[in-house]
Amino acid sequence: MAVEIVSIGTELLTGLGRNTNAERIVEALGDVGIPVHYITTVGDDSTRLGEALRVAVHRTPAVITTGGLGPTPDDLTRKTIATAFRRRLVLDETVLASIRGRFRERGIEMPAINEGQALVPRGAQVIENPRGTAPGLHFVHLQTEVFVLPGVPAECEAMLAHYVVPRLRAMGLGVVTGRRVVRTVGLSESLLAERLTGVEAAEAPLKIGYLPHSSGLDVTISILGGDPAWISEALDRAERRVVEAAGAATFGYGRETLADAIGTALGERGLTIAVAESFTGGALGAAITSVSGSSRYFLGGVTAYSNRAKQEFLGVDASTLERVGAVSPEVAEQMALGARTRFGADLALSSTGIAGPEGGSAEKPVGLCYLALASADGVRSVRYVLGGNRLEITSRATAYALDLVRRHLAGGTRT
Secondary structure, eight states: OOEEEEEEOGGGTTTSSOOHHHHHHHHHHHHTTOOEEEEEEEOSOHHHHHHHHHHHHHHOSEEEEESOOSSSTTOOHHHHHHHHTTOOEEEOHHHHHHHHHHHHHTTOOOOGGGGGGGEEETTOEEEOOTTSSOOEEEEEETTEEEEEEOSSHHHHHHHIIIIIHHHHHHTTOOOOEEEEEEEESSOOHHHHHHHTTTHHHHTTTOEEEEEEETTEEEEEEEEESSOHHHHHHHHHHHHHHHHHHHGGGEEEETTOOHHHHHHHHHHHHTOOEEEEESTTTTHHHHHHTTSTTGGGTEEEEEEOOSHHHHHHHHOOOHHHHHHHOSSSHHHHHHHHHHHHHHHTOSEEEEEEEOOSSSSOOSSSOTTEEEEEEEETTEEEEEEEEOOSOHHHHHHHHHHHHHHHHHHHHHTOOOO
16 A cells, blocks of 8 residues: 655756655655655646646555645646546635634734635545645545645645544554664765675565765665564664664764764763854854754854954964965864864864865865864864865765764764
8 A cells, every 4th residue: 555745846846946845755654654656746737737646546545745735826736636636616714714813823914815725625624734824635536545735844744744644544554664764974875885784684674775965874774564573673683783884983863963962962061062164154053053952052153254254253373374274274273272262162163174166276175174173182173075066065064073073072083
């Protein structure tokens, strides 16, 4: 028993938007053992959308659509459903009153255009939207369950968790399943896969997947079907093998981030941290403060992009800048020491580098960066030459900088 996802929106086909809703739906269904066999993406065109919907209801027992439920002219999902499945749209006064109430709560008069969000295909069940104005829809066509969700990620996710997944489970979809995610940083996919050779065969039908991204490599361990007790034991065994293979590169599990990991470590030790950033442009501070409660250990940061700012705000020596340049271990170390002194922090982290695509040279190529960490034990810098575009380089540098803190707090060294 499988599901098809129909993602609606021209922006998904032009590179202007990322299909995060499909990613979260696949993840949520995977957690309960419901496979997704198709993901169809279609633009804001009623003819093509109608074709996609008619195909979908004939090949899977459940279809989940996202997008096209807003009030603007390009939001065509309701009208297309009405045409494709011959269901007349009816104004739902209860839904309209709810939409008006949401606008009143914000102190805003509801535009007349929003009344269209209260149109419901005849026979469809309204799915309450706890985070927005567009209600979801649920109906059955040719024995296929169709769930129509908004495109706003937070709204889609809420309806998925509170209505769609429970409904699919009640239909009998899904099997006993298990999944673990081990998060690593600084290891290549091929190296880790080589170290884990034979694990799948030893624990069949267990599967191991690898998801590399700019801030590290996630290893997914999953089992679909089987005795619950055996699944738990097999996952435990495989997880231990992954952690052993990854060694000190393992920083967390599930959705835990590097910022979560260093936040926990700093909190347990009662330590504080500050940052001094150049080419990461505030990304280090943003990552650290993405964790709730980070005010207990994060004192502040300086984004010193220019040489003048490095001198005036962090005390970097002008002669050092003249002699070796801003992208150097000496400057990274002086930035970290300056931030530690300026904020009175136990630890201070710094970054300097060349994000590109301009500014590189044979001696100092694009992607070159130096990261430094100052503590009561002194200051230490590390050098990387990172690949990718500007965003990928700064994202990787941010991850490696946070990992420098993590390893320091764990008493480890770079591997």
